[in-house]
Amino acid sequence: MAATHEVFNQVQPLTGVNLFEGNRALQDALKFNAPSLNTAPLAELGRLAGSAEMQQHARLANAHTPELHTHDRFGHRIDEVEFHPSYHALMSAATQAGLHGTPYAPDEQASGHAHVKRGAAFMLFTELEPAILCPVSMTYAVTPALRDNPAIHRDWAPKLTSRAYAPGVQPWREKPGVTMGMGMTEKQGGSDVRANTTQAVLDGEDGWGRRYRLTGHKWFFSAPMCDAFLVLAQSAGGLSCFFLPRVLPDGTRNVLRIQRLKDKLGNKANASAEVEFDGTTAWLVGEEGRGVPQILAMGTMTRLDCALGTSGLMRQAVSQALHHTAQRSAFGKLLIDQPLMKNVLADLALESEAATALALRLARAFDRAADEHERLLARVLTPIAKFWICKRGAALAQEAMECLGGNGYVEEGGEGVLARIYREMPVNSIWEGAGNIMALDLLRALRKGDVAAALARELAPARGQHAALDRLVDTLPARVDGGTDEAGARTLARDVALAVQAALLAQTAPAAVAGAFCESRLRQPHDVFGTLPGTTDFDTIIRRAMPA
Structure with missing residues (x-):
């Protein structure tokens, strides 16, 4: 029996190309902004990001979206988000490329082009898959902020600038690398963070400085599987910034109640959550009242x-x-x-x-x-x-x-x-x-x-x-x-x-x-x-x- 029709005039997928070598605009912008930059790592990232294998990971990470598990099968509260293996493959590639806290590592800063180099790499990886870069971007943003708590910065900075990716809820000391997120907005305020109602009550002081107990919520809490977060809460001195780890220094889990995951228009591979704090432990970063x-x-x-x-x-x-x-x-x-x-x-x-x-x-x-x-x-x-x-x-x-x-x-x-x-x-x-x-x-x-x-x-x-x-x-x-x-x-x-x-x-x-x-x-x-x-x-x- 003859075929009903022949398939022709259809387009082959854009795959197996080097996203950096084919991007003349990016190459010329780099020559202008960082003429001495070694672009070989960018060419290698461009090859990886344009490969069929990584494109398949991008597709799968978006097709199989994150799943929330509030309890284990025995009824214990765990508040964990499960990701498809392709999500972890992409996260591993992004951290190996230094897209998170790496620009703050001493050797990168010595180059004089750390942010330009990282910016070009960030653009290349975004062409492959942008959603997983949410925790990567937040880690990039919060790493320098930790300097306002020297003790926490001393302990966490080497992990935040590491190119290793280690998923799962574990004590930070046991991980070769960590990621961080942020929790700022609440139901009633959105961009008006001064309207936040989450309360922080002083609970003592230890090696990381002034310790508090937080009670309240966050309406948008992206990447809830990060190892720690910077959050805003109202303390006695006003709206302040706090460091909130998933796992406490003694190895026990902190109280982080994930209520549900957001069903978003896009950004499907990334988990964005609504969370509640109930006596959650956090440490002050900077001064009270300086959160904004x-x-x-x-x-x-x-x-x-x-x-x-x-x-x-x-x-x-x-x-x-x-x-x-x-x-x-x-x-x-x-x-x-x-x-x-x-x-x-x-x-x-x-x-x-x-x-x-x-x-x-x-x-x-x-x-x-x-x-x-x-x-x-x-x-x-x-x-x-x-x-x-x-x-x-x-x-x-x-x-x-x-x-x-x-x-x-x-x-x-x-x-x-x-x-x-x-x-x-x-x-x-x-x-x-x-x-x-x-x-x-x-x-x-x-x-x-x-x-x-x-x-x-x-x-x-x-x-x-x-x-x-x-x-x-x-x-x-x-x-x-x-x-x-x-x-x-x-x-x-x-x-x-x-x-x-x-x-x-x-x-x-x-x-x-x-x-x-x-x-x-x-x-x-x-x-x-x-x-x-x-x-x-x-x-x-x-x-x-x-x-x-």
Whole structure:
């Protein structure tokens, strides 16, 4: 009997490629921000992240979501989350790549490029699987905060910077490496952490300092299987920061009641929980009443990761769109050769490269925190990058999915990667402060020093490269120096982001890329992808962005 039909004009999965070697935008951003950096480890990570084996782990970790076990079969309370083996394989790869607390290890800090190197690696791994990076990112953010409790930092820092991954609930001394999470928001407050009601009562003092008993809850408690957490609670001196381990120094389990796991839109491989504290033991980190400044410092690090992570997701979305359209034919020729599709693909490539340039430039500022200019830039660009890159991510993912048509909307095969990316995009925009929180934080940052001068210095190398960029730059000083009210904060964040992105592309990208970015983002309104001017050098932009 003859077959009913023959399968043809279908696309092979994008697998077995080196995500670093095919990413010219990332390579050029690294040359600009860390010219002496040895990129061999990044090339090896790019090979691993692009492999069929790791892509299979990413699929399985999302298909087999975490399961909560509040009790064992004998009725004992255990409060454990069970993960698929692929989750642990991904976590092991991420820690071996040094994506967690490793940049704070003395040998990494001595290189001078620890945060840029880690930022590039974080982007590469995000292309593979972003959800498992939640505990990784939190470990990165809280490691330096522990310095405010020298005794805990002395004991835990070597484990937090270790490249070993050790799952399970065990005493920290028995583990070659540990991870940490954060618990800040509560039902009634959300981003308004000053509304927290969890109470901390002094319970004595020991080798880790002042010990407290916590009673209350956390509404979003991500990665509850971490070895310890930094949490906020109200003490006698006000809202304070506390170190809360899963296992106490005497080897007994701390009281951490996991009520349920969140059923989220995306971020499926990661467990996010609601928890309750009932006489839970925790140690003070820093001073009583200084919880908000400490959480803001940690939030700065996780906001950097939101920008880095979204940039990585954008790159993978564009790669999937380019890979598909280079193989799929319609109306007599390949999709990638269709003029209108060229416009869309080139436009997506511009957005992705601009995000990469801004995110890595921000990482460089963290490497040079001792420099006043870089410190000020880090304070200002963090909310800007988090706001703008994350806002653009969801729109880019939707347009990239559209390049695949119906195949991009399914949850299986190579096309399923885009569906996963699309569901993942909003979390980076919402987590650690949604758009309005970032815009308000920008206004606070403007009061921290001479921001106008810092931005002028940063943008100066691109002066004269494009008339539209020069006009935008000329408007910024007055708007930065008190000329923007709360209602205009989002507009200012967007415009500064575009100016910095354009300036960076003028220094790191081919003229075709920088010119098209300025024409489409600065000279004319950019309300939808695929509206680049007809004079754009589409072929050059697309060739540069091809993943392999």
